[in-house]
Amino acid sequence: MKSKCDEVIRIHESEDEVKNDLAEYIAQISDASVKDRGVFTIALSHASLIRLMGKLCESPYNKTVEWSKWYVFWADERLVPKNHAHSNYKLAKDAFLSKVPIVPSHVLSINDSVSAEEAAEEYEFVMRQLVKSRVVNVSDTSDCPKFDLILLGLGEDGHVASLFPHHHSALNEKQQWVTFTTTTTDSDRITFTFPVINSASNVALVATGDAKADAVHLAVDDVGPECPVVPARMVRPAKGKLVWFLDKPAASKLETSK
Numbered sequence: 001m002k003s004k005c006d007e008v009i010r011i012h013e014s015e016d017e018v019k020n021d022l023a024e025y026i027a028q029i030s031d032a033s034v035k036d037r038g039v040f041t042i043a044l045s046h047a048s049l050i051r052l053m054g055k056l057c058e059s060p061y062n063k064t065v066e067w068s069k070w071y072v073f074w075a076d077e078r079l080v081p082k083n084h085a086h087s088n089y090k091l092a093k094d095a096f097l098s099k100v101p102i103v104p105s106h107v108l109s110i111n112d113s114v115s116a117e118e119a120a121e122e123y124e125f126v127m128r129q130l131v132k133s134r135v136v137n138v139s140d141t142s143d144c145p146k147f148d149l150i151l152l153g154l155g156e157d158g159h160v161a162s163l164f165p166h167h168h169s170a171l172n173e174k175q176q177w178v179t180f181t182t183t184t185t186d187s188d189r190i191t192f193t194f195p196v197i198n199s200a201s202n203v204a205l206v207a208t209g210d211a212k213a214d215a216v217h218l219a220v221d222d223v224g225p226e227c228p229v230v231p232a233r234m235v236r237p238a239k240g241k242l243v244w245f246l247d248k249p250a251a252s253k254l255e256t257s258k
């Protein structure tokens, strides 16, 4: 059984509809946050997610969103230079950040010139300073940051951010806000931990295409005790809202869509 949370699943006919809905959703949360606190704090992750939020760079959002109030973080990042093809920063910069007037100092990228462990510590320190100054809101129930919105893609293995099914220590981290993973086969990474993800006001999980259908099913449906470890299933904002943005192929194995 999953713990309860405020979860909504939006299933769209096409990827284009996902893009329209996602842009409108982000713009609305940005508006509400700016009205409420004067700023909007958002955390991004990798891959198709950035492409799917592309409509924000177009009319009307490019003019109507209060870009100067945005503070942008990464829910996960690879320890590679910022001009490297695998850098999440580069992906977001090329496809999104360079196309809207976000204040450069409000873009909180990681330090890629130190070890993954140090980069995770530094990033957490930066977040702690911004929580202290209340640029980032604070959880009502812990000292955790309460991001206005955390945007997550979904891996075919059900991973979110860089929280992978086999990384038990990262999945179970309860104290640190940012942790790290090192492997011999891939870049080292830093990632938000579940205490941070689940303290956010809003979390969006975005997945399109039939390659994601199994992961979506395992993350959402009640699959019983044999359910494998699916990190996306652990996304349960305690006081916030979780919204899934899916196209029909990604939603095709959901119990509710059968």
Ligand SMILES: O=C(O)[C@H](O)[C@@H](O)[C@H](O)[C@H](O)COP(=O)(O)O
Pocket: 045, 046, 047, 048, 049, 153, 154, 155, 156, 160, 161, 162
């Ligand atoms: O860091 C990685 O290993 C991947 O980039 C990964 O985290 C990605 O976000 C998901 O696999 C979803 O990616 P797509 O939405 O592009 O399929």
